Amino acid sequence: MTSTPCLFVNCRAATMAEGAPYGLIDDAAILTEGGTIRWVGPRADAPSAATHDLGGRLVTPALIDCHTHVVHGGHRAGEFEQRLNGATYEEVARAGGGIVSTVRATRAASVEDLVASALPRIDAMVAEGVATIEIKSGYGLDVETELRMLRAARALAALRPVTIRTSFLGAHAVPAEYAGRADAYIDDVCLSALHAAHAEGLADAVDGFCEGIAFSPAQIARVFDVARSLGLPVKLHAEQLSNLGGAALAAGYQALSADHLEYLDEAGVQAMAAAGTVAVILPGAFYTLRETKAPPIALLRQYGVPMAVSTDMNPGSSPMTSLLLTMNMACTLFRMTPEEALRGATQHAARALGLGDRGMLAPGLRADMVVWNADTPAELAYRIGFNPIHQRIIGGRA
Ligand code: DI6
Numbered sequence: 003m004t005s006t007p008c009l010f011v012n013c014r015a016a017t018m019a020e021g022a023p024y025g026l027i028d029d030a031a032i033l034t035e036g037g038t039i040r041w042v043g044p045r046a047d048a049p050s051a052a053t054h055d056l057g058g059r060l061v062t063p064a065l066i067d068c069h070t071h072v073v074h075g076g077h078r079a080g081e082f083e084q085r086l087n088g089a090t091y092e093e094v095a096r097a098g099g100g101i102v103s104t105v106r107a108t109r110a111a112s113v114e115d116l117v118a119s120a121l122p123r124i125d126a127m128v129a130e131g132v133a134t135i136e137i138k139s140g141y142g143l144d145v146e147t148e149l150r151m152l153r154a155a156r157a158l159a160a161l162r163p164v165t166i167r168t169s170f171l172g173a174h175a176v177p178a179e180y181a182g183r184a185d186a187y188i189d190d191v192c193l194s195a196l197h198a199a200h201a202e203g204l205a206d207a208v209d210g211f212c213e214g215i216a217f218s219p220a221q222i223a224r225v226f227d228v229a230r231s232l233g234l235p236v237k238l239h240a241e242q243l244s245n246l247g248g249a250a251l252a253a254g255y256q257a258l259s260a261d262h263l264e265y266l267d268e269a270g271v272q273a274m275a276a277a278g279t280v281a282v283i284l285p286g287a288f289y290t291l292r293e294t295k296a297p298p299i300a301l302l303r304q305y306g307v308p309m310a311v312s313t314d315m316n317p318g319s320s321p322m323t324s325l326l327l328t329m330n331m332a333c334t335l336f337r338m339t340p341e342e343a344l345r346g347a348t349q350h351a352a353r354a355l356g357l358g359d360r361g362m363l364a365p366g367l368r369a370d371m372v373v374w375n376a377d378t379p380a381e382l383a384y385r386i387g388f389n390p391i392h393q394r395i396i397g398g399r400a
Protein backbone atom coordinates (compact mmCIF):
# COMPACT_ATOMS: atom_id res chain seq x y z
CA MET A 3 0.00 0.00 0.00
CA THR A 4 1.55 3.27 -1.06
CA SER A 5 1.12 6.01 1.49
CA THR A 6 2.59 8.84 -0.60
CA PRO A 7 -0.19 10.87 -2.18
CA CYS A 8 -0.64 10.22 -5.91
CA LEU A 9 -2.72 12.32 -8.28
CA PHE A 10 -4.11 10.33 -11.21
CA VAL A 11 -4.73 12.77 -14.06
CA ASN A 12 -5.74 12.90 -17.72
CA CYS A 13 -8.73 10.59 -17.41
CA ARG A 14 -12.52 10.48 -17.68
CA ALA A 15 -13.84 9.33 -14.33
CA ALA A 16 -17.11 7.42 -14.05
CA THR A 17 -17.37 8.08 -10.32
CA MET A 18 -20.90 6.59 -10.07
CA ALA A 19 -21.83 9.52 -7.82
CA GLU A 20 -25.47 10.54 -8.17
CA GLY A 21 -26.23 13.65 -10.20
CA ALA A 22 -24.60 13.26 -13.60
CA PRO A 23 -24.98 10.08 -15.67
CA TYR A 24 -22.35 7.64 -14.35
CA GLY A 25 -21.19 10.50 -12.11
CA LEU A 26 -18.97 11.29 -15.09
CA ILE A 27 -16.21 13.89 -14.81
CA ASP A 28 -14.63 14.54 -18.20
CA ASP A 29 -11.15 15.83 -17.43
CA ALA A 30 -10.81 14.38 -13.96
CA ALA A 31 -8.15 14.01 -11.32
CA ILE A 32 -8.20 11.47 -8.48
CA LEU A 33 -5.98 11.86 -5.42
CA THR A 34 -5.14 8.69 -3.52
CA GLU A 35 -3.15 8.19 -0.37
CA GLY A 36 -2.56 5.08 1.70
CA GLY A 37 -4.98 2.98 -0.32
CA THR A 38 -7.79 5.51 0.04
CA ILE A 39 -9.29 8.04 -2.34
CA ARG A 40 -8.76 11.52 -0.85
CA TRP A 41 -10.19 13.75 -3.55
CA VAL A 42 -11.99 13.43 -6.91
CA GLY A 43 -12.98 16.27 -9.22
CA PRO A 44 -12.14 18.31 -12.30
CA ARG A 45 -8.40 18.40 -12.91
CA ALA A 46 -8.43 22.21 -12.90
CA ASP A 47 -9.42 22.16 -9.21
CA ALA A 48 -7.09 19.36 -8.10
CA PRO A 49 -4.76 19.70 -5.12
CA SER A 50 -1.11 19.38 -6.04
CA ALA A 51 0.70 16.06 -5.70
CA ALA A 52 2.93 13.80 -7.76
CA THR A 53 0.93 12.96 -10.89
CA HIS A 54 0.34 9.73 -12.75
CA ASP A 55 -0.95 10.24 -16.32
CA LEU A 56 -3.71 7.87 -17.44
CA GLY A 57 -3.51 8.86 -21.11
CA GLY A 58 -7.06 10.16 -21.46
CA ARG A 59 -8.59 6.79 -20.57
CA LEU A 60 -11.79 5.94 -18.73
CA VAL A 61 -11.55 5.17 -14.99
CA THR A 62 -14.27 3.38 -13.01
CA PRO A 63 -14.47 1.90 -9.55
CA ALA A 64 -13.08 -1.66 -9.60
CA LEU A 65 -15.82 -4.18 -10.37
CA ILE A 66 -17.54 -6.26 -7.69
CA ASP A 67 -18.97 -9.73 -8.31
CA CYS A 68 -21.49 -10.01 -5.47
CA HIS A 69 -22.93 -13.54 -6.00
CA THR A 70 -20.68 -16.47 -6.87
CA HIS A 71 -20.24 -20.16 -6.15
CA VAL A 72 -16.71 -20.01 -7.56
CA VAL A 73 -15.37 -22.48 -4.95
CA HIS A 74 -16.59 -25.99 -5.82
CA GLY A 75 -15.27 -29.39 -6.85
CA GLY A 76 -15.32 -30.70 -10.41
CA HIS A 77 -17.40 -29.42 -13.29
CA ARG A 78 -20.48 -30.45 -15.23
CA ALA A 79 -19.35 -30.26 -18.85
CA GLY A 80 -20.24 -33.93 -19.21
CA GLU A 81 -23.88 -33.44 -18.39
CA PHE A 82 -23.99 -30.28 -20.51
CA GLU A 83 -22.90 -32.46 -23.40
CA GLN A 84 -25.26 -35.34 -22.53
CA ARG A 85 -28.20 -32.97 -22.51
CA LEU A 86 -27.29 -31.47 -25.86
CA ASN A 87 -27.02 -34.99 -27.21
CA GLY A 88 -30.63 -35.53 -26.19
CA ALA A 89 -30.49 -36.93 -22.64
CA THR A 90 -33.42 -35.92 -20.45
CA TYR A 91 -33.04 -34.30 -17.05
CA GLU A 92 -33.98 -37.61 -15.46
CA GLU A 93 -31.38 -39.55 -17.43
CA VAL A 94 -28.74 -37.02 -16.42
CA ALA A 95 -29.79 -37.31 -12.77
CA ARG A 96 -29.78 -41.12 -12.93
CA ALA A 97 -26.28 -41.01 -14.38
CA GLY A 98 -25.24 -39.13 -11.22
CA GLY A 99 -25.39 -35.66 -12.74
CA GLY A 100 -26.82 -32.42 -11.44
CA ILE A 101 -26.06 -30.66 -8.21
CA VAL A 102 -25.35 -34.00 -6.43
CA SER A 103 -22.36 -34.54 -8.69
CA THR A 104 -20.90 -31.21 -7.60
CA VAL A 105 -21.58 -32.13 -3.97
CA ARG A 106 -19.76 -35.43 -4.48
CA ALA A 107 -16.76 -33.74 -6.12
CA THR A 108 -16.66 -31.00 -3.47
CA ARG A 109 -16.76 -33.49 -0.60
CA ALA A 110 -13.84 -35.33 -2.18
CA ALA A 111 -11.75 -32.15 -2.42
CA SER A 112 -9.30 -30.79 0.16
CA VAL A 113 -9.04 -27.07 0.92
CA GLU A 114 -5.94 -27.05 -1.30
CA ASP A 115 -7.85 -28.75 -4.14
CA LEU A 116 -10.70 -26.25 -3.83
CA VAL A 117 -8.28 -23.32 -3.86
CA ALA A 118 -6.38 -24.69 -6.86
CA SER A 119 -9.52 -25.29 -8.91
CA ALA A 120 -11.01 -21.89 -8.05
CA LEU A 121 -7.85 -19.89 -8.80
CA PRO A 122 -8.10 -19.86 -12.62
CA ARG A 123 -11.70 -18.69 -12.31
CA ILE A 124 -10.68 -15.98 -9.83
CA ASP A 125 -7.93 -14.99 -12.26
CA ALA A 126 -10.45 -14.64 -15.08
CA MET A 127 -12.49 -12.32 -12.87
CA VAL A 128 -9.46 -10.29 -11.79
CA ALA A 129 -8.44 -9.95 -15.45
CA GLU A 130 -11.69 -8.08 -16.07
CA GLY A 131 -11.12 -5.63 -13.23
CA VAL A 132 -13.01 -7.41 -10.45
CA ALA A 133 -11.47 -6.62 -7.05
CA THR A 134 -14.19 -7.85 -4.68
CA ILE A 135 -15.78 -11.29 -4.94
CA GLU A 136 -18.48 -12.88 -2.84
CA ILE A 137 -18.12 -16.65 -2.48
CA LYS A 138 -20.77 -19.01 -1.12
CA SER A 139 -20.56 -22.42 0.46
CA GLY A 140 -23.41 -24.81 -0.35
CA TYR A 141 -21.87 -27.72 -2.22
CA GLY A 142 -20.74 -29.54 0.91
CA LEU A 143 -24.06 -30.03 2.65
CA ASP A 144 -22.23 -31.65 5.54
CA VAL A 145 -20.58 -29.73 8.35
CA GLU A 146 -16.96 -30.42 7.44
CA THR A 147 -17.26 -29.75 3.73
CA GLU A 148 -19.23 -26.54 4.23
CA LEU A 149 -16.40 -25.33 6.48
CA ARG A 150 -13.75 -26.46 3.98
CA MET A 151 -15.41 -24.45 1.21
CA LEU A 152 -15.38 -21.33 3.38
CA ARG A 153 -11.78 -21.89 4.44
CA ALA A 154 -10.84 -22.18 0.75
CA ALA A 155 -12.69 -18.94 0.03
CA ARG A 156 -10.79 -17.18 2.82
CA ALA A 157 -7.48 -18.64 1.59
CA LEU A 158 -8.04 -17.20 -1.90
CA ALA A 159 -7.95 -13.67 -0.48
CA ALA A 160 -4.28 -14.08 0.39
CA LEU A 161 -3.35 -15.28 -3.10
CA ARG A 162 -4.75 -12.54 -5.30
CA PRO A 163 -5.38 -8.77 -4.99
CA VAL A 164 -9.05 -9.23 -4.19
CA THR A 165 -11.34 -8.82 -1.23
CA ILE A 166 -13.34 -11.99 -0.58
CA ARG A 167 -16.69 -11.88 1.23
CA THR A 168 -18.15 -15.23 2.24
CA SER A 169 -21.76 -16.33 2.51
CA PHE A 170 -22.77 -19.48 4.33
CA LEU A 171 -25.21 -21.34 2.03
CA GLY A 172 -25.88 -24.53 3.94
CA ALA A 173 -29.53 -24.21 2.89
CA HIS A 174 -28.70 -24.66 -0.82
CA ALA A 175 -30.01 -28.18 -1.44
CA VAL A 176 -31.09 -31.22 0.51
CA PRO A 177 -28.34 -33.86 0.23
CA ALA A 178 -29.26 -37.39 -0.86
CA GLU A 179 -28.82 -38.80 2.65
CA TYR A 180 -31.58 -36.46 3.87
CA ALA A 181 -33.93 -36.90 0.90
CA GLY A 182 -37.46 -36.13 2.04
CA ARG A 183 -36.18 -34.89 5.43
CA ALA A 184 -35.32 -31.27 4.76
CA ASP A 185 -36.23 -30.18 8.30
CA ALA A 186 -33.92 -32.76 9.80
CA TYR A 187 -31.16 -31.58 7.45
CA ILE A 188 -31.64 -28.00 8.65
CA ASP A 189 -31.48 -29.08 12.31
CA ASP A 190 -28.73 -31.70 12.14
CA VAL A 191 -26.42 -30.23 9.54
CA CYS A 192 -27.21 -26.72 8.32
CA LEU A 193 -27.57 -25.02 11.70
CA SER A 194 -24.61 -26.89 13.22
CA ALA A 195 -22.46 -25.89 10.27
CA LEU A 196 -23.63 -22.29 10.58
CA HIS A 197 -22.68 -22.15 14.27
CA ALA A 198 -19.30 -23.72 13.51
CA ALA A 199 -18.64 -21.38 10.57
CA HIS A 200 -19.50 -18.37 12.71
CA ALA A 201 -17.30 -19.57 15.57
CA GLU A 202 -14.38 -19.85 13.14
CA GLY A 203 -15.08 -16.41 11.63
CA LEU A 204 -15.78 -17.98 8.25
CA ALA A 205 -19.17 -16.43 7.43
CA ASP A 206 -19.73 -12.78 6.57
CA ALA A 207 -23.39 -13.41 5.67
CA VAL A 208 -25.99 -16.18 5.49
CA ASP A 209 -27.72 -17.17 2.25
CA GLY A 210 -30.37 -19.74 1.32
CA PHE A 211 -32.20 -21.16 -1.70
CA CYS A 212 -35.93 -20.68 -1.27
CA GLU A 213 -37.57 -22.82 -3.94
CA GLY A 214 -39.78 -25.86 -4.41
CA ILE A 215 -36.68 -27.94 -5.24
CA ALA A 216 -34.80 -26.58 -2.22
CA PHE A 217 -36.18 -25.04 1.01
CA SER A 218 -39.53 -23.56 2.01
CA PRO A 219 -39.94 -20.04 3.42
CA ALA A 220 -40.52 -21.57 6.88
CA GLN A 221 -37.27 -23.53 6.68
CA ILE A 222 -35.35 -20.48 5.44
CA ALA A 223 -36.85 -18.44 8.30
CA ARG A 224 -35.40 -20.90 10.81
CA VAL A 225 -31.95 -20.42 9.30
CA PHE A 226 -32.39 -16.64 9.23
CA ASP A 227 -33.44 -16.59 12.89
CA VAL A 228 -30.14 -18.21 13.81
CA ALA A 229 -28.26 -15.80 11.52
CA ARG A 230 -29.95 -12.92 13.30
CA SER A 231 -29.06 -14.32 16.72
CA LEU A 232 -25.43 -14.49 15.58
CA GLY A 233 -25.55 -10.94 14.24
CA LEU A 234 -24.99 -12.04 10.62
CA PRO A 235 -26.73 -10.29 7.70
CA VAL A 236 -28.79 -12.43 5.33
CA LYS A 237 -29.44 -12.68 1.60
CA LEU A 238 -31.57 -15.12 -0.38
CA HIS A 239 -31.88 -16.93 -3.72
CA ALA A 240 -35.54 -16.07 -4.25
CA GLU A 241 -38.19 -16.30 -6.94
CA GLN A 242 -35.82 -17.94 -9.44
CA LEU A 243 -38.12 -20.69 -10.70
CA SER A 244 -41.39 -19.84 -8.95
CA ASN A 245 -42.84 -17.30 -6.53
CA LEU A 246 -42.77 -18.50 -2.92
CA GLY A 247 -42.59 -15.01 -1.42
CA GLY A 248 -38.90 -15.43 -0.66
CA ALA A 249 -37.97 -11.83 -1.45
CA ALA A 250 -40.56 -10.48 1.02
CA LEU A 251 -39.38 -12.99 3.61
CA ALA A 252 -35.80 -11.81 3.12
CA ALA A 253 -36.87 -8.16 3.27
CA GLY A 254 -38.54 -8.94 6.61
CA TYR A 255 -35.07 -9.82 7.88
CA GLN A 256 -33.60 -6.59 6.43
CA ALA A 257 -31.72 -8.75 3.93
CA LEU A 258 -28.77 -7.21 2.12
CA SER A 259 -30.08 -8.68 -1.11
CA ALA A 260 -32.59 -10.97 -2.78
CA ASP A 261 -31.14 -12.65 -5.84
CA HIS A 262 -32.45 -14.03 -9.21
CA LEU A 263 -36.06 -12.71 -8.87
CA GLU A 264 -37.44 -13.82 -12.26
CA TYR A 265 -40.83 -14.59 -10.63
CA LEU A 266 -40.86 -11.61 -8.25
CA ASP A 267 -44.23 -9.84 -7.99
CA GLU A 268 -45.12 -6.26 -7.09
CA ALA A 269 -45.68 -7.04 -3.39
CA GLY A 270 -42.18 -8.51 -3.26
CA VAL A 271 -40.75 -5.43 -4.99
CA GLN A 272 -42.51 -3.18 -2.46
CA ALA A 273 -41.19 -5.20 0.47
CA MET A 274 -37.66 -4.96 -0.92
CA ALA A 275 -38.00 -1.21 -1.49
CA ALA A 276 -39.21 -0.67 2.09
CA ALA A 277 -36.35 -2.72 3.55
CA GLY A 278 -33.62 -1.31 1.29
CA THR A 279 -32.86 -4.82 0.02
CA VAL A 280 -30.79 -4.90 -3.19
CA ALA A 281 -32.09 -6.89 -6.18
CA VAL A 282 -29.23 -9.01 -7.54
CA ILE A 283 -29.88 -9.74 -11.21
CA LEU A 284 -28.24 -12.91 -12.58
CA PRO A 285 -28.61 -13.14 -16.37
CA GLY A 286 -26.09 -15.99 -16.67
CA ALA A 287 -28.45 -18.44 -14.96
CA PHE A 288 -31.41 -17.14 -16.98
CA TYR A 289 -29.43 -17.72 -20.17
CA THR A 290 -28.06 -21.15 -19.24
CA LEU A 291 -31.46 -22.47 -18.12
CA ARG A 292 -33.10 -20.91 -21.20
CA GLU A 293 -35.56 -19.27 -18.83
CA THR A 294 -38.15 -17.12 -20.59
CA LYS A 295 -39.53 -15.02 -17.74
CA ALA A 296 -37.32 -12.00 -17.11
CA PRO A 297 -37.09 -10.35 -13.69
CA PRO A 298 -39.41 -7.31 -13.30
CA ILE A 299 -36.77 -4.67 -14.06
CA ALA A 300 -39.30 -1.91 -14.77
CA LEU A 301 -41.03 -2.46 -11.42
CA LEU A 302 -37.74 -2.55 -9.54
CA ARG A 303 -36.80 0.70 -11.26
CA GLN A 304 -40.21 2.24 -10.51
CA TYR A 305 -39.91 1.49 -6.78
CA GLY A 306 -36.28 2.59 -6.62
CA VAL A 307 -34.91 -0.82 -5.63
CA PRO A 308 -31.14 -0.77 -6.24
CA MET A 309 -30.17 -3.42 -8.81
CA ALA A 310 -26.85 -5.26 -8.77
CA VAL A 311 -25.66 -7.63 -11.49
CA SER A 312 -23.49 -10.67 -10.91
CA THR A 313 -22.20 -13.79 -12.69
CA ASP A 314 -23.75 -16.34 -10.25
CA MET A 315 -20.63 -18.29 -11.26
CA ASN A 316 -21.53 -21.94 -10.55
CA PRO A 317 -20.91 -25.25 -12.30
CA GLY A 318 -24.58 -25.98 -13.04
CA SER A 319 -26.79 -23.06 -13.95
CA SER A 320 -24.16 -20.40 -14.70
CA PRO A 321 -20.69 -21.64 -15.61
CA MET A 322 -19.70 -18.07 -16.37
CA THR A 323 -16.85 -16.02 -14.98
CA SER A 324 -17.25 -12.85 -17.05
CA LEU A 325 -18.83 -9.92 -15.22
CA LEU A 326 -18.46 -7.77 -18.35
CA LEU A 327 -20.50 -10.29 -20.35
CA THR A 328 -23.00 -10.37 -17.50
CA MET A 329 -23.40 -6.60 -17.84
CA ASN A 330 -24.03 -6.99 -21.56
CA MET A 331 -26.60 -9.74 -20.93
CA ALA A 332 -28.36 -7.61 -18.31
CA CYS A 333 -28.84 -4.97 -20.99
CA THR A 334 -29.70 -7.19 -23.94
CA LEU A 335 -31.80 -9.83 -22.16
CA PHE A 336 -33.40 -7.66 -19.45
CA ARG A 337 -33.29 -4.15 -20.96
CA MET A 338 -31.27 -2.69 -18.13
CA THR A 339 -29.41 0.41 -19.25
CA PRO A 340 -25.60 0.39 -19.55
CA GLU A 341 -25.52 2.79 -16.61
CA GLU A 342 -27.67 0.46 -14.51
CA ALA A 343 -25.40 -2.42 -15.48
CA LEU A 344 -22.27 -0.55 -14.39
CA ARG A 345 -23.89 0.64 -11.16
CA GLY A 346 -24.93 -2.98 -10.71
CA ALA A 347 -21.33 -4.18 -10.90
CA THR A 348 -19.98 -1.40 -8.66
CA GLN A 349 -22.09 0.80 -6.36
CA HIS A 350 -25.06 -1.52 -5.92
CA ALA A 351 -22.94 -4.67 -5.76
CA ALA A 352 -21.06 -3.12 -2.85
CA ARG A 353 -24.36 -2.45 -1.13
CA ALA A 354 -25.48 -6.06 -1.77
CA LEU A 355 -22.44 -7.08 0.28
CA GLY A 356 -22.95 -4.47 2.98
CA LEU A 357 -19.67 -2.80 2.02
CA GLY A 358 -19.83 0.95 2.46
CA ASP A 359 -16.18 1.53 1.61
CA ARG A 360 -16.20 0.86 -2.15
CA GLY A 361 -18.21 0.81 -5.35
CA MET A 362 -17.77 4.49 -6.19
CA LEU A 363 -14.93 6.93 -6.71
CA ALA A 364 -15.37 9.26 -3.76
CA PRO A 365 -13.25 10.64 -0.92
CA GLY A 366 -12.84 8.20 1.95
CA LEU A 367 -13.49 5.09 -0.16
CA ARG A 368 -10.95 2.43 -1.08
CA ALA A 369 -8.75 3.32 -4.03
CA ASP A 370 -9.82 0.23 -6.03
CA MET A 371 -10.08 1.47 -9.60
CA VAL A 372 -9.89 0.19 -13.15
CA VAL A 373 -8.48 2.07 -16.13
CA TRP A 374 -10.10 1.04 -19.42
CA ASN A 375 -9.21 1.49 -23.06
CA ALA A 376 -12.62 3.02 -23.62
CA ASP A 377 -14.04 6.44 -24.42
CA THR A 378 -17.37 6.06 -22.68
CA PRO A 379 -18.67 3.91 -19.82
CA ALA A 380 -21.40 2.46 -22.06
CA GLU A 381 -18.65 0.56 -23.91
CA LEU A 382 -18.21 -1.75 -20.92
CA ALA A 383 -21.69 -3.23 -21.34
CA TYR A 384 -21.79 -2.81 -25.12
CA ARG A 385 -18.99 -5.09 -26.19
CA ILE A 386 -19.45 -8.85 -26.21
CA GLY A 387 -16.54 -11.06 -25.22
CA PHE A 388 -14.02 -8.23 -25.30
CA ASN A 389 -12.02 -7.02 -22.35
CA PRO A 390 -10.93 -3.38 -22.72
CA ILE A 391 -8.97 -3.30 -19.44
CA HIS A 392 -5.79 -1.23 -19.44
CA GLN A 393 -4.76 -1.31 -15.79
CA ARG A 394 -5.93 -2.13 -12.28
CA ILE A 395 -5.22 0.23 -9.41
CA ILE A 396 -5.91 -1.72 -6.22
CA GLY A 397 -5.47 -0.09 -2.85
CA GLY A 398 -4.10 2.93 -4.70
CA ARG A 399 -1.32 0.87 -6.20
CA ALA A 400 -0.94 1.19 -9.98
N1 DI6 B 1 -29.63 -21.47 -8.03
C1 DI6 B 1 -29.21 -22.12 -9.11
O1 DI6 B 1 -29.59 -21.96 -10.21
C2 DI6 B 1 -28.16 -22.98 -8.67
N2 DI6 B 1 -28.13 -22.84 -7.29
C3 DI6 B 1 -28.96 -21.93 -6.97
O2 DI6 B 1 -29.11 -21.57 -5.83
C4 DI6 B 1 -27.96 -24.31 -9.23
C5 DI6 B 1 -26.71 -24.86 -8.68
C6 DI6 B 1 -26.23 -26.05 -9.43
O3 DI6 B 1 -26.90 -26.58 -10.31
O4 DI6 B 1 -25.11 -26.47 -9.13
Ligand code: FE
Pocket residue numbers: 069071239314316
Ligand atom coordinates in the same frame (compact mmCIF):
# COMPACT_ATOMS: atom_id res chain seq x y z
FE1 FE C 1 -26.50 -18.66 -6.88
